Amino acid sequence: MKNYLKAVTFWKAVAGIILAAGVYVTIFRFTQGLGATTNLSDQFPWGLWIGFDVLCGVGLAAGGFTLATIVYIFNIKRFEPIVRPTILTAFLGYLLVIVALLYDLGRPLQLWHAIIMWNPQSVMFEVAWCVILYTTVLAFEFSPVVFEKFGMVKVQNVVKRFMLPLIIIGVILSTLHQSSLGSLYLIVPEKLYGLWYSAYLPIFFYVSAIAVGCAMIIFESFLSARAFKKGLEMPLLAEISRIGVLMLAVYLTTNFGLLFIPRTETYLYWVEIVVGVIAPLILLSYRRVRETNGGLFAGATMIIVGFILNRMNISITGMEASAGVSYFPSWMEITVTMMVVTAGFVVFAFAVKYLPVFKHEEHIRRPALDWQSDLEFISQPAYHE
Amino acid sequence: MVTKKALLIDLTMCIGCNSCQEACKKVNGLPEGEEKSLSATAYTALEEHGDVFVRRMCQHCVDPSCVSVCPVGAFTKTPEGPVLYDESKCIGCRYCIQACPFQVPRYEWGSNYPRVQKCRFCAERVKSGLQPACAEACPTGATKFGNRDDLIREAYERMNAESGKYVNKVYGIDEVGGTSILYLSAVPFEELGFKTNLENTALPMHTWNALSKIPGVVAVGGVFLYGIWWITNRRNEVQEYERQQETAEDRANRHDDSEQR
Numbered sequence: 001m002k003n004y005l006k007a008v009t010f011w012k013a014v015a016g017i018i019l020a021a022g023v024y025v026t027i028f029r030f031t032q033g034l035g036a037t038t039n040l041s042d043q044f045p046w047g048l049w050i051g052f053d054v055l056c057g058v059g060l061a062a063g064g065f066t067l068a069t070i071v072y073i074f075n076i077k078r079f080e081p082i083v084r085p086t087i088l089t090a091f092l093g094y095l096l097v098i099v100a101l102l103y104d105l106g107r108p109l110q111l112w113h114a115i116i117m118w119n120p121q122s123v124m125f126e127v128a129w130c131v132i133l134y135t136t137v138l139a140f141e142f143s144p145v146v147f148e149k150f151g152m153v154k155v156q157n158v159v160k161r162f163m164l165p166l167i168i169i170g171v172i173l174s175t176l177h178q179s180s181l182g183s184l185y186l187i188v189p190e191k192l193y194g195l196w197y198s199a200y201l202p203i204f205f206y207v208s209a210i211a212v213g214c215a216m217i218i219f220e221s222f223l224s225a226r227a228f229k230k231g232l233e234m235p236l237l238a239e240i241s242r243i244g245v246l247m248l249a250v251y252l253t254t255n256f257g258l259l260f261i262p263r264t265e266t267y268l269y270w271v272e273i274v275v276g277v278i279a280p281l282i283l284l285s286y287r288r289v290r291e292t293n294g295g296l297f298a299g300a301t302m303i304i305v306g307f308i309l310n311r312m313n314i315s316i317t318g319m320e321a322s323a324g325v326s327y328f329p330s331w332m333e334i335t336v337t338m339m340v341v342t343a344g345f346v347v348f349a350f351a352v353k354y355l356p357v358f359k360h361e362e363h364i365r366r367p368a369l370d371w372q373s374d375l376e377f378i379s380q381p382a383y384h385e
Numbered sequence: 386m387v388t389k390k391a392l393l394i395d396l397t398m399c400i401g402c403n404s405c406q407e408a409c410k411k412v413n414g415l416p417e418g419e420e421k422s423l424s425a426t427a428y429t430a431l432e433e434h435g436d437v438f439v440r441r442m443c444q445h446c447v448d449p450s451c452v453s454v455c456p457v458g459a460f461t462k463t464p465e466g467p468v469l470y471d472e473s474k475c476i477g478c479r480y481c482i483q484a485c486p487f488q489v490p491r492y493e494w495g496s497n498y499p500r501v502q503k504c505r506f507c508a509e510r511v512k513s514g515l516q517p518a519c520a521e522a523c524p525t526g527a528t529k530f531g532n533r534d535d536l537i538r539e540a541y542e543r544m545n546a547e548s549g550k551y552v553n554k555v556y557g558i559d560e561v562g563g564t565s566i567l568y569l570s571a572v573p574f575e576e577l578g579f580k581t582n583l584e585n586t587a588l589p590m591h592t593w594n595a596l597s598k599i600p601g602v603v604a605v606g607g608v609f610l611y612g613i614w615w616i617t618n619r620r621n622e623v624q625e626y627e628r629q630q631e632t633a634e635d636r637a638n639r640h641d642d643s644e645q646r
Contacts, residue, residue, distance in 0.1 A: 040494070042491050075614065110474075110476045121592070123595075124478060126596065171610055176599060187453070189591065190580065
């Protein structure tokens with residue numbers, strides 16, 4: 001118990017320091033402007049905030065729609081125990097992407113222009129709309145947890161009645177914008193290095209988002225189990241990892257001629273593919289590996305690291321050669337990114353503490369899953385927590 | 386039908402006097418002072434490559450990337466040719482800067498309410514029948530204003546008139562689907578910092594290939610997802626019903642048994 005308290009205090013201190021630094025940089029950013037805060041330039045207009053906070057952030061939140069599809073569309077109800085924490089993570093993820101975007105935009109107060117000033121030709125326009133709508137859908141998907149907390153059974157039931165259309169809309173919106181983040185780069189064929197540029201970028205972005213979504217469900221479950229001292233849904237997670245692996249197998253380059261040219265890009269591409277695709281593909285296809293805690297966690301972590309590498313390679317490394325400048329984020333850019341990630345952890349911890357995130361609907365479990373007969377179930381007095 | 390306007394820039398005639406930049410800064414109200422490269426305060430600049438001056442500016446593409454990528458439609462392509470930026474719409478995402486194949490747009494990085502800055506092709510002057518300030522100021526005729534078709538014809542005439550003087554290419558006719566700024570040069574363009582790896586098709590086509598599939602994804606996706614839900618849900622219902630029947634039968638049997646006893 002003493003050790004546990006110590007650990008908590010240490011991480012709280014770290015979070016406190018990062019958030020404090022974040023507040024300083026926030027004030028600096030919004031008073032001094034982008035030029036003074038970032039290492040961005042006319043040659044390199046998109047940096048860490050777009051590459052990590054937005055591209056990786058949206059991708060890492062893909063667990064939400066992946067699991068929603070499994071549980072509500074494919075009706076595989078045994079995955080229900082991990083739905084709530086996953087939806088919460090996705091919801092927080094998208095909120096934080098929007099927060100990060102406010103730092104990156106030159107005129108953040110005009111972000112709402114995207115709602116009324118349309119340019120349907122623009123991928124960015126489509127992404128903006130999808131992110132706004134999907135964040136709203138996620139809020140609805142998570143809302144029953146809040147209603148349950150405050151005993152608003154009627155409202156909760158109304159939301160539940162609309163759950164299926166909401167889930168379908170959410171999955172379509174996710175499909176559109178996860179792939180469209182890749183489409184953002186379709187217009188720069190001569191700028192993005194050939195190993196990453198491909199007409200199939202939207203498809204690669206989509207399948208890798210599903211893969212990393214699965215990996216994130218596993219990763220989060222492990223962290224939650226550790227932090228909140230709860231059991232792991234091991235068999236479920238091992239199954240999830242198989243879906244992720246299936247998706248990884250689709251991931252490739254379309255420019256095989258560049259695979260062995262000795263350049264920085266080539267090395268980074270290989271690291272990305274070996275760490276993020278080949279190694280987890282092999283590891284997780286062995287039952288013995290994916291059904292042990294260590295093996296599953298390692299596999300999931302590799303997919304996540306590989307995914308982040310991929311998005312950073314596309315948004316930063318792969319663009320450097322054509323830009324003619326090298327870019328490395330300033331300490332203030334890094335601080336904002338760390339602040340956003342930390343805020344995610346802190347809000348998640350608070351939500352878990354005050355909302356029934358991990359207690360999922362055990363009291364209304366479908367009778368068919370129980371050994372009891374329906375008649376007996378109905379004759380029982382209504383069970384409330 | 387509005388005729389498309391263009392500029393023909395003959396690099397062999399440029400003496401590097403910088404009159405174009407001076408005139409440009411004056412007409413656009415930009416701070417004075419010579420600048421050697423494009424910036425948020427220089428819509429055009431003469432870049433020195435050996436003894437050749439290369440005049441850089443927005444190319445006013447026929448099918449511009451910036452117009453297609455801007456999420457709020459802050460960029461427009463006017464019928465006469467100029468590509469214009471409306472700062473009142475801009476949200477500052479800088480996708481235009483990222484997407485421009487010629488690396489032209491410049492950002493006011495120092496400002497807390499930054500604008501994208503680039504050549505406006507003196508749109509108001511052109512509309513009222515005048516030529517852009519830079520073309521008017523050019524003392525040697527290195528920058529010439531006119532109808533795009535006429536200028537392309539003239540460019541080939543100049544090439545034919547003095548064979549061997551120019552490289553056999555008018556830069557800007559085909560690049561990314563064509564631009565409004567055409568260049569003639571005696572030195573190969575790749576040695577002058579020109580992008581020679583550009584495709585001849587308009588870049589927004591790449592995006593459109595993906596974006597145009599969206600309605601299909603929505604329709605097919607919606608039907609597909611609902612279909613899967615219906616099938617799996619039905620399967621669960623049937624299973625549940627069968628289980629119910631079985632238990633009911635069990636019960637009935639048990640009931641019979643106890644009565645018999």
